């Protein structure tokens with residue numbers, strides 16, 4: 001696919017919430033309730049971003065169906081393929097949620113969203129970026145490891161659905177190259 005050059009990372013708007021919710025519900029099927037993106041967009045400490053492409057390039061790929069067939073997408077819109085929500089607390093960035101549309105996985109979109117968060121955080125002189133990840137989530141762990149996040153701790157029985165621990169991963173921005 002030659003579309004990755006066309007992936008734009010921008011702030012989330014109210015009209016993005018439907019497709020973002022569809023991505024979140026598919027990416028985190030055990031999450032209840034869903035994130036209140038309307039609140040997040042207006043929350044002072046929160047930064048909500050989306051990854052957008054000009055059109056749904058993989059629309060005819062029938063390998064994948066969303067539950068109930070619902071993608072949250074209005075055909076006339078540009079197509080939302082990922083999102084992230086971060087909070088800034090005391091100079092540190094916390095990744096609250098990140099997800100990529102299932103049909104667009106493994107195309108570099110997650111990495112692009114993360115690069116945007118890292119670059120923005122460096123620009124804003126934040127000290128570090130922290131997140132929690134399930135030990136069973138190899139895709140996410142690999143993504144973060146590739147970006148130099150380090151394992152710094154564990155929260156025991158953090159996830160209420162299966163009482164899985166959370167691994168805490170941090171990127172120390174003081175040690176990052178600003179290029």
Ligand SMILES: CC(C)(COP(=O)(O)OP(=O)(O)OC[C@H]1O[C@@H](n2cnc3c(N)ncnc32)[C@H](O)[C@@H]1OP(=O)(O)O)[C@@H](O)C(=O)NCCC(=O)NCCS
Pocket residue numbers: 027028098099100101104105106107108109110111112131132133134137138139140142143144146
């Ligand atoms: C984690 C997630 C955001 C990654 O998004 P993505 O766009 O598919 O990731 P990318 O294509 O940018 O991949 C970047 C790197 O991550 C790792 N990775 C991504 N998917 C992987 C998989 N299925 N298995 C192993 N490693 C994987 C690889 O190291 C990859 O680099 P490579 O392609 O050069 O090998 C995506 O899998 C997702 O939305 N998962 C569901 C929600 C979730 O778990 N969010 C994170 C919660 S902590």
